[in-house]
Amino acid sequence: MAFTSTIRLRDPDADPTDTSSPQTAMGPGRGVALRPGCGRARVARIGGRSQVTSNRATNPLKLWVPRRPGPTSWIYATTFGGGLVAGDNIQVDLELEADTTTVLTTQASTKVYRSLRDRGCQQHLHASVGSHATLVVAPDPLVCFRGAIYHQHNRVHLAEDANLVHIDWLTSGRSARGECWQFGRLASRLEGIRDGRMLLLDSLELVPRETSLDNPLRMGRHHCLATVVLFGHQLTDGIESIRELAAVDSVDGCLESFSPKAEGLIWRLVGPSTEAVGRRLRSRLAFLADHLQETPWERKW
Template sequence: MDDAQIKSELTECLAQVLGTPPRHWAAHLTLRFAHHQVAQQQDANQGARSFLAFKQHRGPLVLQKSLHPEGQAVCHGVIVHPPGGVAGGDALTLEVTLEPQAHALLTTPGAGKWYKANGQPASQHLHFSLADNACLEWLPQENILFDGAQVDFSARIDLAADARYAAWDIVCFGRQAQQERWQTGHMHQNLAIYRQQKLIWREVGALTPHSRCMQSIVGLSGNPVSASFIVVAGTVPVEVIEACKAVQPNLALDLQARYGVTALPEVFSARYVGQSAQTAKQYFEQLWQLLRPWYAGREVTRPRIWNT
């Protein structure tokens, strides 16, 4: 038996033992957060505890750790995609359920990288379900679309009557550090938010590098970064709206930045279009400091992972 035959048989044996590696990853992570009221506590806030009650994953999408950096009432979690980037054909699904009164803050350790698709779109689907008086904060790092990326983002948020939801989404078209432009590919977005099964917010978008929106002054106006921050927690107090309107991003770092806030009866929305994903995040963090005491009844505590 020559070396080629030996190598062929060894390869076949390894494939039988280990299985053939998948060409594409279909990753699914399910989380459930619960709330527990400690008995015999004079201060209800001191006795409240939110915690991870259930987790299950299939494929490379995991919860790195659950933490309580701001006390027991809020559970922080870091969502990790171990491969570090999403290739064409990969599909990520994150399902999160919050039981009554639970409060969770979820983030990611670094930017999401969406690679060249080679003709096969990648996708990310979020499904969040919040029970009465629950609060979920979804504050991931930015998503970077490499040239050639074809990405489908979708999210469905189901809220009970008194549930509160805060989330931001920062998208960078092309790798700015490499002076790369997004010249081929597509991005589809579909966000739907329901309160008591009634649709209260819908965003649908379909972009390619040649879409009119990419260059239009009513769109991205040639900028590579588009970001949004929404809070669904009822009517925003006037003083909070005015304070948010006074906030500005660091224009010294991004002279082309355009930004603004809108307050509707059900939803607060902030937008940023500019040159810098970092500037967008800093702007949103300033707004978060003003908004969180209103919708969550507590000051901001930055996730520790943001400092690394």
């Protein structure tokens, strides 16, 4: 949930100091200035492995590409201070060529600081996933502080045989400071597109309005919320295993629901703590090790 991707190229006739409303486009864009907070990367299959062949980003965004064994490429998106402040507009453009596998993740939870004068922050992800390629978007949970305003929009263009795992999760805030769903507003939207046709759409909006979010009839006792989207033929066995495990009674206090799709599944999960939801995610998504040679969490927790 901490990513929004839109490829943005500046008009060559525009003022280089103007950071408003840049144009969008796909491609490596060498020699073209990126506005602050933009990044783009391209992944190709070279020597039997997925490798990042181009990688650019501008402050405050950084895209780290560590050297790791195995066929999968890993990209870590981070910002200075590990958080977002009012006015930040982070945009990541990612292109996966055919037969590649990439994990887009973070180093730690992304903090969203309190907004000033109702001026929030936003993140965008625009990804293009080629034939038989797999994209796993697995950030750490988002933490919105009291009074924060956050908007996220992720758009993924999928080739005919492409695969997508998209994890979007957030906590109720800084529990050590007594925060419990006290941010100002949160909106998140995921679009999956193939040949110009919308294949999947998942949208979430959390706003206090008439009643506070911690009202028992709203988020109540839950302190972590997650939405997982799995899409693609290569994930069929994993999707089936998730549904089989869901049939087993659980005592961790988590509640979950499933929305089957023609080629995938939308899995929603709420729990009493970040730890409980994290354990459930790691357990249900353990099958990703077969595709990545390790799960996105093995070197973190």
